[in-house]
Amino acid sequence: MSAGAKPQHAETLLYLGDVTVSFDGFKALNNLSLDVGAGEMRAIIGPNGAGKTTMMDVITGKTKPDTGRVVFRNLDLTRYDEAAIANLGIGRKFQKPTVFESHTAWDNLELALKANRSPLATLTWKMTSEERDRIIATLERINLKPAFATLAGSLSHGQKQWLEIGMLLMQEPDLLLVDEPVAGMTDAETEKTAMLLRDIAQTRSVVVVEHDMEFVRALGVRVTVLHEGSVLAEGSLDSVQNNQRVIEVYLGR
Ligand code: ADP
Ligand code: MG
Numbered sequence: 346m347s348a349g350a351k352p353q354h355a356e357t358l359l360y361l362g363d364v365t366v367s368f369d370g371f372k373a374l375n376n377l378s379l380d381v382g383a384g385e386m387r388a389i390i391g392p393n394g395a396g397k398t399t400m401m402d403v404i405t406g407k408t409k410p411d412t413g414r415v416v417f418r419n420l421d422l423t424r425y426d427e428a429a430i431a432n433l434g435i436g437r438k439f440q441k442p443t444v445f446e447s448h449t450a451w452d453n454l455e456l457a458l459k460a461n462r463s464p465l466a467t468l469t470w471k472m473t474s475e476e477r478d479r480i481i482a483t484l485e486r487i488n489l490k491p492a493f494a495t496l497a498g499s500l501s502h503g504q505k506q507w508l509e510i511g512m513l514l515m516q517e518p519d520l521l522l523v524d525e526p527v528a529g530m531t532d533a534e535t536e537k538t539a540m541l542l543r544d545i546a547q548t549r550s551v552v553v554v555e556h557d558m559e560f561v562r563a564l565g566v567r568v569t570v571l572h573e574g575s576v577l578a579e580g581s582l583d584s585v586q587n588n589q590r591v592i593e594v595y596l597g598r
Contacts, residue, residue: 359404359520360552365411366399366574374410375398375574381520383574386546388561388582389554391571392594397554400571403521404552405437406430417520423499436443440525441507446498450489450508453497454480456513479515487511488537503534507541514545521545523553527560540562558582568595 359381361521374396381387389397402408403415406427415422422430433439442452484490485509497508506526507585513521523542527535532565539560542551546566555561560566561582568585570578578588585591 356383357381357554358385358418361400361403361418362414362416364400364403364410364415366396366403366408366410366513372574374403374413377413377571377575379569379576381552383519384548384550386542386551386553386564386565386566388566388568389552389571390558390561390568390585391558391577395571396574397571398499399574400484401524401552404430404522405435419514427429431516434515434517434519435522436513436520437522438506438509438513438524439525440528442502442509443501444497444505444508444512447496449494449496450484450500451480451493453508454483454511454515457515460516475479483514484512487512487541489552501534503530503538504568506530506534506538510541510545518549520550522550523551525555526553527555527557534564535560 346530357380361377361379364374365372377396377400379400389400391397399408402559403410404422406422406425406429406526409423415434417433420433425433441466445456448456455472458472458480459470481490484493487510489507489511492504497505500508510523510526526542527538535557542553543565545551553564567580568582569576570585570588570591572594578585578591
């Protein structure tokens with residue numbers, strides 16, 4: 346399977362074309378091209394230093410590419426700053442959970458709702474019953490309904506990760522970027538996270554970077570292998586795991 350294989354979806358939501366990012370002459374991304382469909386979930390794998398996090402930094406506007414195109418719907422993302430890109434409907438989950446530890450799970454979701462509003466609107470904000478229902482539905486979705494009144498700081502590592510995903514969902518992103526969500530999770534939490542992301546991908550696009558191959562298998566989606574800042578292979582997990590170049594990169598030559 347070549348990197349240029351035709352995408353299997355009809356409509357492209359996110360497109361990276363020949364993106365290069367250099368740090369002091371070192372190319373963290375090297376002519377990276379990638380295409381994610383509307384409603385598609387894509388898994389990104391690759392050895393340490395392959396450029397996975399830098400790719401997310403480019404999509405979210407944290408890093409500006411030296412060259413290349415980053416297109417979301419028909420918007421050129423390189424023209425927008427981080428806050429504007431978040432407002433366009435791209436949510437990002439970083440590796441470490443960043444929840445408000447001294448607030449309850451419920452309050453964290455409520456704060457995420459308010460984060461959409463201007464400071465002035467927040468002052469006079471009153472939750473509608475529809476918004477209440479959304480918080481309840483999100484708590485159910487992230488397996489935290491029984492823990493709604495628990496302080497986030499008292500949740501397990503896995504539960505904190507779910508809560509942060511829930512906070513992102515409150516903003517209703519069209520594209521969710523998730524960097525190594527199951528690192529440090531128990532097997533049971535990992536399994537539940539795969540189910541959660543599959544559920545989310547029914548209504549949004551998801552790009553998930555992950556090392557855990559069992560988890561990637563549970564996602565059951567198309568996989569892109571990054572290596573030295575470019576796409577090395579793309580296809581089903583089985584096809585990339587049997588790809589000779591991928592095997593060489595993972596085992597070292
Ligand atoms: P991955 O997430 O796949 O492990 P990264 O995208 O974090 O890889 O990093 C890709 C390469 O770019 C690595 O060699 C890393 O050291 C380098 N890199 C990433 N960010 C910076 C930066 N801000 N300054 C210099 N080098 C960086
Ligand atoms: Mg990384």
